[in-house]
Amino acid sequence: MGQTTNDRLLAMTETAKEMVGTCIQCGTCTASCPNTEFMDITPRHMWRLLLTDHMDAIFSSKSFIMCSSCYYCTLRCPRGLELTAAMSLLKQAASKLELKQFRRSSLFYKSFLDSVKKHGRVKEMEFMTQYFMAMKNPVLPFAYAVLGLKLLSKGKVHPEFPFGSKGKLTALFNKVAELEG
Amino acid sequence: MNYLYYPGCSLEGTSAEYDISTRLLMAAAGVQLEEIEDWSCCGATAAESQSHLLSYVLPARNLALAEKMNRSKEILVPCSACYLNLKKTEAIIKKDKPLLKKINTVLAEEDLVLKGEMKVRHLLDVLSNDVDIEKIKAGSHHKMKDLVVAPYYGCQCLRPFKIFDDPEDPHSMDALIQATGASVFDWDMGGQCCGASNTSTKPEAGMALVGNILKAAHGADAILTVCPMCQMNLESNQKKISHKEGLDLDIPVLFLPQFLGLAMGKTLTDVRLDLNLSNTRAFTEKAI
Structure with a gap:
């Protein structure tokens, strides 16, 4: 990780760091997390790394991106820390810096929001088509083919392609981008 | 009993049966639902993974539209993800006034104002507490x-x-x-x-x-x-x-x-x- 990236990550995760400032390293978060089996660093360990500015270790791991927002850690934390919200801040930083190892999740969310920006509501077929195009992986769509066809046959999704439309929520999205810098 | 109704995107497509059966059950129970006019996506988990402000602006737009209708002060939401996003926004604007100001700066783009009058309720909450x-x-x-x-x-x-x-x-x-x-x-x-x-x-x-x-x-x-x-x-x-x-x-x-x-x-x-x-x-x- 380059020096600039490291500095930017330090700045972007400052709020998350403040949020977990009083962590006592009890490990209740780790014990409560349904996804630890798929993490290389436990949540407890990750909070410690955050507090000691070990950005390299955090962002070369995929732990925070495994968070499925179940809020068990937030509910049970004896210090009352908003850990799920802190996880989201780490996801935001990874996405804004376009870190390679989080590409799949970032593009999934970006494609979703592009559809929302355009129509105000998410159009599933369009958003998935855009996601497949962004991933540039010709095999990926097949993993969703069975479900996609089933949804089509039940009239639950409609073929739509990510072209055209002036953008229902463009003004709001642009203003948010302007304020967040 | 009257509620404003926020179906959310899934209920328009992949979960159409949830929308249809919710409306049907509520009518049978004597509950009136009025859909929020021009509602938009709550941001799902996508917005909070991309932008802090956007994750509050998207639900806030819907709360502001609901306030503008000047009908029921309660919004019934069947989708848990939508419910949480709307609820989080309802809760945070009571404590974080600078954030509310920022949200309103964005909503001004659409001539909307959020005051914080709405109460967000999950369908299960209404079914187990309000419905006879x-x-x-x-x-x-x-x-x-x-x-x-x-x-x-x-x-x-x-x-x-x-x-x-x-x-x-x-x-x-x-x-x-x-x-x-x-x-x-x-x-x-x-x-x-x-x-x-x-x-x-x-x-x-x-x-x-x-x-x-x-x-x-x-x-x-x-x-x-x-x-x-x-x-x-x-x-x-x-x-x-x-x-x-x-x-x-x-x-x-x-x-x-x-x-x-x-x-x-x-x-x-x-x-x-x-x-x-x-x-x-x-x-x-x-x-x-």
Whole structure:
């Protein structure tokens, strides 16, 4: 990780760091997390790394991106820390810096929001088509083919392609981008 | 009883049967729903993974539209993810005034103002606290008594906000199920996570959680859900996980209002059971 990236990550995760400032390293978060089996660093360990500015270790791991927002850690934390919200801040930083190892999740969310920006509501077929195009992986769509066809046959999704439309929520999205810098 | 109604994107498409059965059940219970005019996406989990401000602006737009209608002060939301996003916004603007100001700076682009007058309610909250349970009891027919159903709550209607149920040990669906004559399946997976969008972006992790729930539901006649994301995950991965684990994990999965509607004498067509992705035949043979 380059020096600039490291500095930017330090700045972007400052709020998350403040949020977990009083962590006592009890490990209740780790014990409560349904996804630890798929993490290389436990949540407890990750909070410690955050507090000691070990950005390299955090962002070369995929732990925070495994968070499925179940809020068990937030509910049970004896210090009352908003850990799920802190996880989201780490996801935001990874996405804004376009870190390679989080590409799949970032593009999934970006494609979703592009559809929302355009129509105000998410159009599933369009958003998935855009996601497949962004991933540039010709095999990926097949993993969703069975479900996609089933949804089509039940009239639950409609073929739509990510072209055209002036953008229902463009003004709001642009203003948010302007304020967040 | 009157509520403003926020269906959310899933209920317009992949979970149309949740929308249809919710409206039907509420009408049968004498509850009036009025859809928020021009509502838009709540941001789902996508917005909070991309931008802090956007994750509050998207729900705020809907709260502001609801205020503008100047009707009921309560919004009924069937989707747990939408519910949480709207609820979070309702809660944070009471404490964080600088954020409210920022939100309003953005909403001004659409000539909207958020004051903070709305109260956000989950469908399950309204069903278990506001709706007269005698109406469900009175309509229920005898065949439901042979059924054992597993209530599945998922995460975001229970946590982090402790509003209408115990977030560690939820039971708000019990009385509703029993009112139909059916029995509640005894399990402790009701409040566990279904993997949410991990089933799409990190399938290995997502499928493991879905598998745990399906395995634990073995022996129940159906699983009931109150969230489109949970419903999709539990329904659409049964074959894949059964194949991988060498088990038969096929189980009917219904939205709670579909089940309650059927119990009250609505038809399979009324509640659009044909739209469910799981095989519901075993359930209907026993229940109808």
